[in-house]
Amino acid sequence: MALPLVITAAVLAFAWPAGRISPREVPVGIVGTGPASQHAVEALTRAKPGAFDLHLYANRQAARSAIKNRDVYGAYAISGxxxxxxxxxxxxxxxxxxxxxxxxxxxxxATEQIARQEAVDAHSRARAHKQAAATPGAVQQKAARQDSAGADSSAQILVKTIDVVPIAAEDPRGVVFSSSVFPLTICGILIGAFVTMARGLARPRQRVLTLLVACAVAALGVYLVAQGFLGALPHHPVATWAILSLDLLSISATAAGVVRLLGPGGLGLSAAVMVFVGNAFSGATSAPEMLPEGVDYVGQWLPPGAGASLLRDTTYFDGNSGAGHLAVLALWSVCGLTAVMFGHWVTGKPRGTQPGATASGELLPALPGSGEVLPAPRHAHAHRRDGDG
Structure with a gap:
């Protein structure tokens, strides 16, 4: 019964956030404080309650700086x-x-409102025209000029878009970015499993060194594929590689540390948390503010979500707003490495003992080889014959 429940929970963890994607307090800027900007604020608040967290900026330059600093996702500049x-x-x-x-x-x-207002003005002008029908020609000419001016004022509100921080041209939908981030979780779990179960890595220092080297090399391979082959991580190559390495280390060190503390069962626990919760709640395919309330906070406190956000901040926004995500990854990495180094103090096992191994360091007792004769017990009782003295 446990296995079907686990599978059901795993599907729910992935399907529920994806099926409830909607804007929730998405930070958005409004340029200016004039009547047009105030009308835009009222329209956004009324049309989508709770969807946007609105910020006012004095001019477009201030709004651009806020976008580049990751204070807001975008802004509206409204003119006549x-x-x-x-x-x-x-x-x-x-x-x-x-x-x-x-x-x-x-x-x-806005176009509909202008059209309605112009319809009301046209009706008023028509009434004024009828009243002025009997007036001298000069007044009629003035009314005609007003009618023509009103007709010329009718125009549709145009929408212009400016991409302040564009995504890589080779990855216009961000699919390669998210596809490169998700496998990092599974790769980190595999690295942690290898380090804890490899019989050649008996000492904690050897395991820590192997974790560091394996994560750095694996991150280099990920970067070569994501950028060198697919062009999805175009800026700051060294910093991007370092973030990929730290992301892998936070996951693999956590998995290795949990196994060190809990034994082989810790591998399944860490995999379930990182894959079924961390990946599903990361918001890498959309944004944390698009996920259900509470899910975004959980996802950003786990390495997959924090790693995806930090990678985006580093690659495209010069590391702006990435300090919190960096702290999350560093915290998980330090805790995991500490458990790998000093977990034997908690478990009471010798430092060189592999998880699940016996005190002698062997996973299974030695068996006799073919053709070998088992030695007789030293204290076997000999049968005495009748009549022996």
Missing amino acids: RSITVLKATAASPSVAQLLTDVGQQLADK
């Missing part, structure tokens, strides 16, 4: 006849598309 959407597809292609769609909706509603 146009709405400019400042977005960052590198932050999240799905959020960037959402901002564009909402900008078009704002423009359509």
Whole structure:
């Protein structure tokens, strides 16, 4: 009965956040404090309650700086006849598309309001025209000029988009980015399993050194594929490689440390937490603010979510807003490595004992080879014959 329940929980962990993707307090900027900007704030608040966390900026330059600093995902600059959407597809292609769609909706509603207002003005002008029918020609000419001016003022609100921080041209939808991040969790679990179960790595220092080297080499391979072959990580190559290494280390060290403390069963526990919770709640395919409430916080406190966010911040935003994610990865790495180094103090096992091994260091007792004769017990009782003295 336990296995079907585990499978059901795993499917739920992945399917539930994906099926409930919707904007929740997504940070968005509004340029200016004039009447048009105030109307935009009211329209956004009324149309999508709780969807956006709105911030006001004095001008477009301030809004651009906020986007590059990862304070907001985008901003709306509203003028009399146009709405400019400042977005960052590198932050999240799905959020960037959402901002564009909402900008078009704002423009359509503004156009409808202008059309209704112009209809009311036209009706008023028509009444004034009838009243002025009997007036001298000069007044009629003035009314005609007003009618023509009103007709010329009718125009549709246009939507312009500016990509402040564009994503790599080879990965316009961010699919390669997310596809490169998700396997890191499984690879980290495999590295941790190898380090804890390899019989040649008896000492804690050897395991720690192997973890560091394996994660660095594996991260280099990931970078060569993601950027060298697919072009999805175009900026800051050294920093990107370092973040990939730290991401792998935080997962593999945690897995190795849990196995060291709990035995072989710890491998399944760490895999379940990192894969079924960490990957599913990471928000790598959309954004943490698009996930159900509470899920985003859990995901960003686990290495898969923190690693994906830090990798995005480092690759496209010069590391802005990445300090918290860096601290999360460092914390998991330090805790995992500490458990690998000093876990024998908790378990009471000798330092060189492998998980699940006997005190002598052997996984199974030695068996006699073919053709060998088992030695007779030293204290076997001899049978005495009748009549012996």
